[in-house]
Amino acid sequence: xxxxxxxxxxxxxxxxxxxxxxxxxxxxxxxxxxxxxxxxxxxxxxxxxxxxxxxxxxxxxxxxxxxxxxxxxxxxxxxxxxxxxxxxxxxxxxxxxxxxxxxxxxxxxxxxxxxxxxxxxxxxxxxxxxxxxxxxxxxxxxxxxxxxxxxxxxxxxxxxxxxxxxxxxxxxxxxxxxxx
Numbered sequence: 001x002x003x004x005x006x007x008x009x010x011x012x013x014x015x016x017x018x019x020x021x022x023x024x025x026x027x028x029x030x031x032x033x034x035x036x037x038x039x040x041x042x043x044x045x046x047x048x049x050x051x052x053x054x055x056x057x058x059x060x061x062x063x064x065x066x067x068x069x070x071x072x073x074x075x076x077x078x079x080x081x082x083x084x085x086x087x088x089x090x091x092x093x094x095x096x097x098x099x100x101x102x103x104x105x106x107x108x109x110x111x112x113x114x115x116x117x118x119x120x121x122x123x124x125x126x127x128x129x130x131x132x133x134x135x136x137x138x139x140x141x142x143x144x145x146x147x148x149x150x151x152x153x154x155x156x157x158x159x160x161x162x163x164x165x166x167x168x169x170x171x172x173x174x175x176x177x178x179x180x
Contacts, residue, residue, distance in 0.1 A: 004090050007101045013109045020108040021086035025076060029107045033088070034068040036103055039095065046091040047075045085111075138169045145173075 008015035015021055025033070037043060044054055053074040061067045076083040085108035092101035159167045 001096070002093055002098050002101075004086060004093065004101075007089065007093060007098055008105050011102050011105050011109065013105045015086075020111065021089065021105065022084050023108065023111060024081050024083055025072070025085055025088060025107075026111055027073070027076075029111065030069055030072045030076070032107055033072060033104065034065050036100060037068055038097070038100075040064070040068040040071055042095060043091055044071045044075070046094065047071075047079075047087070049075050050078070053078070138166070138173055141170060141173050 004021070005015045008021060013020055041054070049071055054071070057067050057070045057074065061070050079087075085104055089101040089104040089108075092098070092104060159171055161167050
C-alpha cells in the first residue's frame with residue numbers, strides 16, 4: 001500500500017511536518033473534494049464524523065454533493081486545525097483511492113502557493129495625529145503599491161484608527177476610487 005510520503009512525492013508536494021499537507025483544508029477546497037469524492041459515508045466514518053452530525057446531514061440535505069460538502073464542513077468544524085490535507089489524503093490512501101489522495105495533495109500544493117503569494121502588511125500607528133496630512137499617507141501607500149512592496153490579494157480589509165487620519169483615503173486608494 002502507498003504511503004502519504006510516496007503519494008505526496010508523486011505530485012511534488014513536501015510531506016515534511018508543518019508543510020502544506022499539515023494545513024487545514026480550506027472551505028474553497030471542500031467544494032473541489034466533493035467533485036471527486038466517492039463513498040462519502042465511508043470517508044465520514046474514517047474521519048470520525050459523529051453519528052449525530054451524519055444523521056443531521058442525511059436528514060437536511062437532498063443532493064449527494066451537498067451531503068459530501070456538509071460532512072467535510074462538519075469534520076473541519078469538529079477537528080479545527082487537525083482537519084488537514086494529510087489526514088484527508090491518508091483516508092483515501094487507506095481506502096485504496098490513491099488517485100483521490102493525489103488530488104487532495106495537489107489542492108494542498110495550490111493552497112500553499114496561494115498563501116505564499118499573499119502577504120499582509122499591517123500598519124499600526126496608534127500615535128497618528130488626528131489632523132495628519134492624508135495626502136502624505138496616500139503618496140506613501142501609492143509608492144509602495146507601485147514598487148510592489150504591497151501585495152493585496154485581500155478578500156476583506158479592515159482599516160481602523162482615530163478620526164481624521166486618512167482611513168477613507170487609504171481605502172479609496174486600495175479600491176482605486178476617487179474621493180469626492
